[in-house]
Amino acid sequence: MTEFQPANPDFEARTRASFDRQKIMHLIGAEMTDVAPGYTAIALPFREDLTQQHGFFHAGATSTIADSAGGYAAFTLFPADASVLTAEFKINLLAPASGTRVIAEGRVIKPGRTLTTCDIEVHAEQADGSRKLIAKGLQTLARLGHRSDIAEAG
Amino acid sequence: MTEFQPANPDFEARTRASFDRQKIMHLIGAEMTDVAPGYTAIALPFREDLTQQHGFFHAGATSTIADSAGGYAAFTLFPADASVLTAEFKINLLAPASGTRVIAEGRVIKPGRTLTTCDIEVHAEQADGSRKLIAKGLQTLARLGHRSDIAEAG
Amino acid sequence: MTEFQPANPDFEARTRASFDRQKIMHLIGAEMTDVAPGYTAIALPFREDLTQQHGFFHAGATSTIADSAGGYAAFTLFPADASVLTAEFKINLLAPASGTRVIAEGRVIKPGRTLTTCDIEVHAEQADGSRKLIAKGLQTLARLGHRSDIAEAG
Amino acid sequence: MTEFQPANPDFEARTRASFDRQKIMHLIGAEMTDVAPGYTAIALPFREDLTQQHGFFHAGATSTIADSAGGYAAFTLFPADASVLTAEFKINLLAPASGTRVIAEGRVIKPGRTLTTCDIEVHAEQADGSRKLIAKGLQTLARLGHRSDIAEAG
Numbered sequence: 289m290t291e292f293q294p295a296n297p298d299f300e301a302r303t304r305a306s307f308d309r310q311k312i313m314h315l316i317g318a319e320m321t322d323v324a325p326g327y328t329a330i331a332l333p334f335r336e337d338l339t340q341q342h343g344f345f346h347a348g349a350t351s352t353i354a355d356s357a358g359g360y361a362a363f364t365l366f367p368a369d370a371s372v373l374t375a376e377f378k379i380n381l382l383a384p385a386s387g388t389r390v391i392a393e394g395r396v397i398k399p400g401r402t403l404t405t406c407d408i409e410v411h412a413e414q415a416d417g418s419r420k421l422i423a424k425g426l427q428t429l430a431r432l433g434h435r436s437d438i439a440e441a442g
Numbered sequence: 443m444t445e446f447q448p449a450n451p452d453f454e455a456r457t458r459a460s461f462d463r464q465k466i467m468h469l470i471g472a473e474m475t476d477v478a479p480g481y482t483a484i485a486l487p488f489r490e491d492l493t494q495q496h497g498f499f500h501a502g503a504t505s506t507i508a509d510s511a512g513g514y515a516a517f518t519l520f521p522a523d524a525s526v527l528t529a530e531f532k533i534n535l536l537a538p539a540s541g542t543r544v545i546a547e548g549r550v551i552k553p554g555r556t557l558t559t560c561d562i563e564v565h566a567e568q569a570d571g572s573r574k575l576i577a578k579g580l581q582t583l584a585r586l587g588h589r590s591d592i593a594e595a596g
Numbered sequence: 597m598t599e600f601q602p603a604n605p606d607f608e609a610r611t612r613a614s615f616d617r618q619k620i621m622h623l624i625g626a627e628m629t630d631v632a633p634g635y636t637a638i639a640l641p642f643r644e645d646l647t648q649q650h651g652f653f654h655a656g657a658t659s660t661i662a663d664s665a666g667g668y669a670a671f672t673l674f675p676a677d678a679s680v681l682t683a684e685f686k687i688n689l690l691a692p693a694s695g696t697r698v699i700a701e702g703r704v705i706k707p708g709r710t711l712t713t714c715d716i717e718v719h720a721e722q723a724d725g726s727r728k729l730i731a732k733g734l735q736t737l738a739r740l741g742h743r744s745d746i747a748e749a750g
Numbered sequence: 751m752t753e754f755q756p757a758n759p760d761f762e763a764r765t766r767a768s769f770d771r772q773k774i775m776h777l778i779g780a781e782m783t784d785v786a787p788g789y790t791a792i793a794l795p796f797r798e799d800l801t802q803q804h805g806f807f808h809a810g811a812t813s814t815i816a817d818s819a820g821g822y823a824a825f826t827l828f829p830a831d832a833s834v835l836t837a838e839f840k841i842n843l844l845a846p847a848s849g850t851r852v853i854a855e856g857r858v859i860k861p862g863r864t865l866t867t868c869d870i871e872v873h874a875e876q877a878d879g880s881r882k883l884i885a886k887g888l889q890t891l892a893r894l895g896h897r898s899d900i901a902e903a904g
Contacts, residue, residue, distance in 0.1 A: 614803045615803075617802075617803040618801070618802045618803050618808060619798055619799045619800070619801045620799065620800050620801060620802065620808040620810060620811060622799065623777070623778075623799040623800065624777075644773055645773045645774065645776065645777040646773070646774050646777065647772070647773045647774060648771075648772045648773075648774065648818075649768045649769075649771040649772050649899055650833070650899075654772060654774040654814060654817075654818075655814075655817045655836050655839075656774060656810060656811075656813055656814020656815070656817050656818070657774060657810075657814070659810055659813045659814065659817070660808060660809075660810020660811070660813070660814065661810070663808075663809045663810050663813070664802075664808075664810070679804070681843075682809050682843050683842065683843060684840065684841060684842040684843060685809075685840065685841065686838065686839065686840030686841070687838060687839065687840070688837065688838040689835075689836050689837060689838060745803055745804075
């Protein structure tokens with residue numbers, strides 16, 4: 289894969305701080321485990337209150353961390369005064385999301401001044417540490433220039 | 443639009459009971475407001491713990507109710523012994539999800555024996571009752587025959 | 597639906613002239629039948645050399661006119677010095693594309709300075725004039741400012 | 751990646767014969783260059799009559815070979831009496847499709863009895879043989895059992 293040069297040397301701290309401001313991540317118990325240029329990973333441990341009617345992780349829980357993993361993968365490459373917005377995403381759910389946790393990874397496949405495209409993968413991890421691909425997606429992110437990432441609403 | 447004939451006369455009670463087993467809906471505070479043949483609507487009142495870094499509803503919260511609204515729209519048309527699974531969905535986020543609540547509507551556009559396709563719309567409602575389209579999507583659902591909808595995992 | 601105000605009063609002539617420069621439309625025999633603010637329709641009469649292995653229109657033929665119908669729907673709202681580029685699209689194929697012709701319609705659902713989102717529908721028309729929805733999609737278009745639409749490559 | 755076991759030992763001849771029945775491929779000049787279990791590649795040499803208004807390959811031309819590359823990747827794993835149908839696909843267009851030819855590759859990421867999911871990549875090749883990723887997509891294929899692949903319409 290391409291090696292990306294982040295525009296902001298402080299990209300990791302900035303990315304983790306923004307993730308920490310996503311209050312929904314606290315609600316569901318998600319954690320950002322990895323941050324690299326053009327890449328982030330977010331893990332979500334299994335909890336019964338995240339399930340759908342069959343007892344698996346709800347696709348919405350999977351999509352929530354998938355969307356943020358891709359969004360922050362793009363964000364790592366942005367200058368310090370830019371913010372990120374998801375324009376669209378699509379996800380194919382390949383297998384039931386069961387296991388001790390699900391891990392979403394976002395990878396930039398095409399960075400851009402206004403639009404960035406990311407590949408998204410979600411794996412389910414079992415108690416023995418084995419992982420299985422359960423979802424794959426693509427995402428288009430918009431970069432908002434000269435816009436603080438600090439909350440402006442709510 | 444086409445008028446759909448549900449295969450199961452008891453479709454509404456069955457759909458609401460299944461929705462009620464989606465524990466994540468209790469966690470986020472979502473409510474199924476409408477059920478009709480080939481259609482459901484789910485409302486999610488604003489809460490600070492559902493937000494992303496800018497204080498708006500997280501796209502994952504929006505996607506969670508959007509996915510279920512479409513899935514249950516398909517489910518209303520299924521026979522009593524069938525279950526539903528999202529194969530894939532895609533969503534375009536048209537505007538920030540801000541307001542007193544967001545409402546996701548799923549509509550069957552093509553029912554099928556194995557695959558059903560749904561259209562998804564999400565509106566944000568303001569304090570004055572006005573609504574704005576904030577997301578639009580498409581979804582492919584698989585029908586699992588001879589499979590109870592009662593939880594089989596977790 | 598929203599009434600759109602085109603930025604360029606000459607939008608129809610400009611849209612038709614650009615469509616006419618899409619050489620692939622001449623190859624497959626497609627015709628732009630309607631142009632309105634935020635809307636275009638493109639028709640493709642059946643020809644055996646547009647088919648897939650079962651004798652129906654190939655999904656690629658359907659997608660070709662669907663992509664242009666949405667792209668030009670966005671283009672109708674652009675200023676005279678802007679050009680359009682498809683960032684992404686997705687399409688659900690609801691039924692085999694058979695009939696005397698297929699008609700793709702693109703409708704702007706959210707115009708924007710940099711990004712425009714379109715809804716896409718494709719109907720198959722039978723010899724008796726009846727129409728059936730065979731595909732539905734969503735598309736994200738990028739607006740390129742200060743860029744002539746006249747061919748710059750090839 | 752996973753090694754796939756094709757259900758039909760004669761998968762390559764069967765896949766190439768079906769591709770050969772896609773008359774649109776003859777019209778645009780596409781060639782199936784590679785067939786392996788769960789994988790096919792299709793190349794499309796540049797021709798002016800495949801272009802959009804800026805002189806690049808039209809996204810529809812790119813999508814046509816992308817759809818078939820993924821569809822036939824799934825088809826390689828099917829039993830001899832099954833046929834394939836695209837249920838939906840989505841594609842992100844990362845860069846203008848310019849060069850001497852474009853090559854679409856389809857890869858099965860999740861095979862299934864009724865649904866198969868494929869990853870799609872399209873590269874543009876320059877005169878010096880270098881390649882650049884210009885599009886990435888995901889596709890859901892339906893398997894039709896006990897259905898000849900020989901033309902049944904048209």
